[in-house]
Amino acid sequence: MSDSEEKKSDLSAPSLFILGTAFGPAFLGPLSDLGGRKWIYVVSIIFYIIFNFGCAWPLNMPMVAIFMFIIGVCGSTALSNVAGTIGDMFCASDEASQPMALFVFAANAGPSVGGIVGEAIAENPKLGYKWIFIINIIIGAAYVVGMCFLPETLPRIVIEERTAMEGRDCPGVIWREFGYLKEMLTFKTPSYKAIYEEKLSHEGDAAVVVEKVNTFNEIRFVALQALKMMVTEPIIIFMGLYNGFAYAILFLYLDGIFDVFVFNNNLSYIAAECTYLNFVVGVAFVLLLQPVQTWLFKRDRIRNGGIPRPEARFLLSLVTVWGFPLGLFWFAFTSDGSVNYWSPIVAGFVLALADPLLWLAMLNYIIDSYSAAGLSNSAIAAFCIPSFAIAGALSHAGVAMFENMTTTWAMATLGFISIGIVALVYIFFFFGPRLRAASKLAKFSVISTD
Known part of the structure; x- marks a missing residue:
């Protein structure tokens, strides 16, 4: 590719990757509910490896963009299937909380560290962008070999x-x-x-x-179930749109990292990438706080006559969700370079603590609500579609925001929008039973923990 094509792909390829991540769960999630988890992992990652070869040695920019979309589809297995797999192995609702927290930790820490590695590779003249995809190929191959020796969990x-x-x-x-x-x-x-x-x-x-x-009805189920749930299930509709805007805010926040740390604070690009490590620290605190949420969940179950309420998954998030606007406003008004760069880094940590805890609460809530109908993976898939579709559609908005607004007011705008996220958490907590009662599938969400 030419240099001009590489610059264009800087925007189009990530956007299509995000959209692929939104599209993949639509059929990979229901397919794993139907045919099992194991071989969906294996086959999807094999295709992931194949199309990474195409991105490592592309003929032109459109090829990169298209292949990035397909890579997003194949890689979405990690989002659409893992929650269901954990639900398979840990039947009692109390037992699944900490494994789910480990999954959320990996899902957030991986991209944070990966950004630093990717920037270091891109800046090395002996390596270049293709080695980012070559490393993906090596890791994917090791993953496939390991998965072949693991048992089915469905x-x-x-x-x-x-x-x-x-x-x-x-x-x-x-x-x-x-x-x-x-x-x-x-x-x-x-x-x-x-x-x-x-x-x-x-x-x-x-x-x-x-x-x-x-068999014909099974195939039709795979093709339509997640999409059907996305438009007919009240919980999925509201929670998917809600998480979509939360994801969009997070992606837009990441768009401003280089403006803040490179241009306003005169750090190098690799040093600016290292500020992503505040997300690793933030999500590590999620692991420490999750036992507190599990204790709150157990206490609520006892008070409810031994019957667990999915809404109790949000007990800790009722407090930590305020980290969304707090972290964004803090970041906004310390981002112009007049304050030491450690201040916006700590603000990012606050955001990194609030977002994964909220995502974890929503995943557990969905699993609790739909596992009785045997549709936890399909529900997670339906939840992921609007989440990543909205984030992909708005991934370019951050560029325009930071070109036409100062970093302070661009981030402050995100802070004002995030107040709506706080409100929705309280709506789910207090009105969740009504939403479940209005659902044809989630109304059976009574989970035995004996």
Whole structure:
């Protein structure tokens, strides 16, 4: 590529990557709910590796942009499937909180460190941009090899394999956590357009429902389920739009990093990239605070007669969400270079603490609300679509903001917008039961923890 094409791709390629991340969960999430988690991981990352080769040795800028979109689609498995996998392995709602916190830590710390590595590679004349993609290829290959040796976690598939090994006939199994009422066990899950035989059998701590599955309807389910949930489920609609604006604010904040630290504070580009490490520190504090949220969740369950409320996932966020406007306003009014650059760095840490905690609360809330219907991954996928679509659409807005406004007022504008995020957290906490009652799927969200 020519230098001019590289400059154009600086904007178009990241935007299309974000849009690909929004599009991928639409079918990868439901597909993993249907056919299992393991091989969705493996196959998607194989394609991720293939298209990274194309970006490492591209013919022109359009090729980079298109391949970045496909890489975003394939890489979105990490967002659409991991939450469901954790839900598979940790059935009780209390047990899943800390593993989910580790996932959120990795999802936030990885890009922070990756930005520094990417900038160092780009500035090295002996390496260049192609080595960013070569490193992706190496890491992806190692990941694929490791995944091949890990077991499947989707309970339906696990029970099918177990019954097959024991020589019993079990053509299809829908898993339900033991302890539900009988009518819950015979509830005809919307994710399967099937003819059910009302035959129940107990498998230790689980109960199974035998079914006859229509393959055509399964394929139709994969294609439409996440999109259908995105437009018909009140929780997904409000939470997806809400998280979309939160993501957009975060992306716009990152657009201003170089203006603040390179131009206003005279740091080098690599030093400015190092300021992203405040996000690593912030999300590390999430790991430390998550046990507090788990304790609050358990206490709320006891007070509620032993029945967990998904809304209790927001108990800690009711306080920490104020870090959104606080961090943005703090950053805004210390970003002009008149104050030591450590002040906006600490402000970024406050934002880095508030955002992952809120994202973690929303993921746990969605899993709690939709796991009873066997649709946690599809729900996460439907939640991710508007989140990244809005962020991708607004990724160019930050460039215009910082070109036409000072860094102070560009960041302050984001601070004013973020006040709406604070309000929505309180709306979800106090009116969440009404939203779940209005849902055809989430109204069954009673989670056994025995």
